[in-house]
Amino acid sequence: MDSIKRNEIDIVKIGASKINEVDFENLAFGNIFTDHMLVCDFKDGNWQKPTIKPYEPFLIDPSAKVFHYGQAIFEGMKAYKDEDDAVWLFRPDENFKRFNASAKRMAMPEVPEDIFLGGLNEILKIEKEWVKKGKGNSLYIRPFMIAVGTGVVAAPSSHYRFMIILSPAKSYYSGEVKVVIAEHFSRAANGGIGAAKAAGNYAAQFYPTKLANEEGFQQIIWTDDATHTKLEEAGTMNVFFRINDTLFTAPTSERILDGVTRKSLIAIAERDGIDIKVQSVLVSELLEAAKNGSLKEIFGAGTAAVVNPIVGFSYKDDYFELPKIENSMASQLKDNLTNIQYKLAEDTFGWTVKI
Amino acid sequence: MDSIKRNEIDIVKIGASKINEVDFENLAFGNIFTDHMLVCDFKDGNWQKPTIKPYEPFLIDPSAKVFHYGQAIFEGMKAYKDEDDAVWLFRPDENFKRFNASAKRMAMPEVPEDIFLGGLNEILKIEKEWVKKGKGNSLYIRPFMIAVGTGVVAAPSSHYRFMIILSPAKSYYSGEVKVVIAEHFSRAANGGIGAAKAAGNYAAQFYPTKLANEEGFQQIIWTDDATHTKLEEAGTMNVFFRINDTLFTAPTSERILDGVTRKSLIAIAERDGIDIKVQSVLVSELLEAAKNGSLKEIFGAGTAAVVNPIVGFSYKDDYFELPKIENSMASQLKDNLTNIQYKLAEDTFGWTVKI
Incomplete structure (x- = not known):
């Protein structure tokens, strides 16, 4: 990947790395950050010179628009290390x-490629020791942008901050995942921002998810807000349903995030001859399949979670347990995907990009 | 209004006030802040001691959840000064x-009354010089809460910051307001967060509003996201429609904010014998009324905007101009409301609260 030119970035390195204080075997997801962060401001109509500097808190005005009007977006990516200590990204262009x-x-404002991808390349070169070898280990990458311009008037800011922070990761979920099918609450509106990775989409899910947690469920599978009859996504994951030997996942829309893991699994499934249909599953079809035994698997897919099997779901007053399956499509697809990401299998798609 | 007890709040006053640098005759809305702010953190499961201190930027971690997941809410209120230099709030309990x-x-976490209302009372006593006399002048009050806890994992924070900042104001809008009736984009989902004053609801409207601005319109009147047939609200204002001599405003719902100005205007209209119906108006009914001449007025209502007449609207390819009306319901209701707020008329409702 092309790097940003050295003279187009300021680099201030930390005195002593904190890497030796980190227990890489016992990482909680997203709580430990590397030594450096990338910061680049947009103001006066232009992107300023990016800086890589020690990770630390920064000053912000109480009237910053991100606090009042939620102008904030992010991405989730991962860097992987292969057996030869090379660091790789997976479909960073997506x-x-x-x-x-x-x-x-x-x-x-849109972020230029040399700042987003070029800056990412540069900070990953500096932080390469934080990417650990071994399947399951990765460096989670969080690019994000917030409105730092001031003023409590509901209009777009003229001053933004783009940042990249990095967090060493093992896996996102642990334990069995049971889900609730949404009957009342919703994640996104037609003509809304569900397809954007906007901060506000996530907080909107916390209360319904808390209610689900209290009933012993970890996640919610959202349904369309108008009729609550179509299965959509799980908020931090897209969702796949296997009925007999056909795999279904909802088409992307204004309400559904165009997940990179989702589209990669679809491509792998097509390559491997799995019968995959990009088609919404109705709640009624799911219930019918659960009752007649044709529902074999449900799993979530996302950068943080990778592929996450779902062991059961509840709808209204009923709970349905998924069958335990040998050689599940979930595990087959996960292996094929992660083998590409960790350079353990040939990348016939050209998805991996070396740092 | 009961104040928070003195020993339950830390007060650090500014050295020299900046009030004399402010041109109170030429205030842009929401850009100037008073000398002090109130700050109160929630952590370890408890609200901490609030502090009133000089208004200034504060340090925050790049992984603070407000930036990534949009946990942020706010309120909009105003303080008014009467002719005897007393400072008043309007329905602060709402x-x-x-x-x-x-x-x-x-x-x-919910904010206790002694911190929200008691703390507000205390900071307003300190900042009373910033509330200027005269109808139209006010001190805009922005209580807000953000998730300051760290970690890029999509789950509620355990650390929050409640703040109150204050901004001297004249009026919110200037000039004529023309609106677009939403055909495609939406503000809120059924089962979503449209009824909450959540930060994410506002940024979601910026892009569609920008498109409207480019066509010469200042605001959008949102319609229900499922069918785009029901008129709902204008994003920063609730909306009223006068057809012949009946005034309509949509009932509150999960998609519509329960506006304090809205409910106050309804009460005043009922008291004054205006035929008011809390009932959704359909886009088709609006078009019909505009065409047959029975549509007399449209106006927005909100704390910042107070009452804002709309001079015309567009729907699809048509533009409809509202008639110019003497003694409009908008101006009558606005006068009656602001006379109560500025203590120029008897407050028969018991809405005003002295600081």
Whole structure:
């Protein structure tokens, strides 16, 4: 990947790395950050010179628009280390494109490629020791942009901050995942911002998810807000349903995030001869399949979670347990995907990009 | 209004006030802040001691959840000064209740009354010089709460910051307001967070509003996202429609904010014998009324905007101009409301609260 030119970035390195204080075997997801962060401001109509500097809190005005009007977007990516200590990204161009699509929907400036991808390349070279070898280990990458311009008037900011922070990760979920099918609450509106990775989409799910947690469920599978009859996504994951030997996942829309893991699994499934249909599953079809035994698997897919099997779901007053399956499509697809990401299998798609 | 006890709040006053640098005759809305702010953190499961201190930027971690997941809510209120230099609030209990309803929906802790209302009382006593006499002048009050806890994992924070900042104001809008009736984009989902004053609801409107601005319109009147046939609200204002001599405004719902100005205007209209119906107007009914001449007025209502007449609207390819009306219901209701707020008319409702 092309790097940003050295003279187009300021680099201030930390005195002593904190890497030796980190227990890489016992990482909680997203709580530990590397030594450096990338910061680049947009103001006066232009992107300023990016800086890589020690990770630390920064000063912000109480009237910053991100606090009042929620102008904030992000991406989730991972860096992987192969057996030869090379560091790789997976389809970074897809995250870059989606980030700028989110920016457009939230009336924020698009980030130039040399700052987003070039800057990412540069900070990953500095932080390469934080990417650990071994399947399951990765460095989670969080590019994000917030409105730092001031003023409590509901209009787009003229001052933004793009940042990249990095967090070493093992896996996102642990334990069995049971889900609730949404009957009342919703994640996104037609003509809304559900397809954008906008901060506000996530907080909106916390209360319904808390209610689900209290009933012993970890996640919610959202349904369309108008009729609650179509299965959509799980908020931090897209969702796949296997009925007999056909795999279904909802088409992307204004309400559904165009997940990179989702589209990669679809491509792998097609390559491997799995019967995959990009088609909405109705709640009624799911219930019918659960009752007649044709529902074999449900799993979530996302960068943080990778592929996450769902062991059961509840709808209204009923709970349905998924069958335990040998050689599940979930595990087959996960292996094939992660083997590409960790350079353990040939990348016939050209998805991996070396740092 | 009961104040918070002195020993339950830390007060650090500014050295020299900046009030003399402010041109109170030429205030842009929401850009100038008073000398002090109130700050109160929630952590370890408890609200900490609030502090009133000089208004200034504060340090925040790049992984603060407000930036990534949009856990952020706010309120909009105003303080008014009467002819005897007393400072008044208007229905502050309504904002307090709505703030905590928003907190609940966003899985944030509710703020105790002594911190929200008691703290507000205390900071207004300190900042009373910033409230200027004269109808139209006010001190805009922005209580807000953000998730300052760290970590890029999509789950509620355990650390929050409640703040009150204050901004001297004249009026919100200037010039004529023309609106677009939404055909495609939406503000809120059924089962979503449209009824909460959540930050994410506002940024979601910026892009569609920008498109409207480019066509010469200032605001959008949102329609229900499922069918785009029902007129709902204008994003920063509730909306009223006068057809012949009947005034209509949509009932509150999960998609519509329960506006304090809206409910106050309804009460005043009922008291004054205006035929008011809390009932959705369909786009088709609006078009019919505009065509047959029975549509007399449209106006927005909100704390910042107070009452804002709309001079015309567009729908699809048509533009409809509203008639110019003497003694409009908009101006009658606005006068009656602001006379109560500025203590120029008897407050038969018991809405005003002295600081």
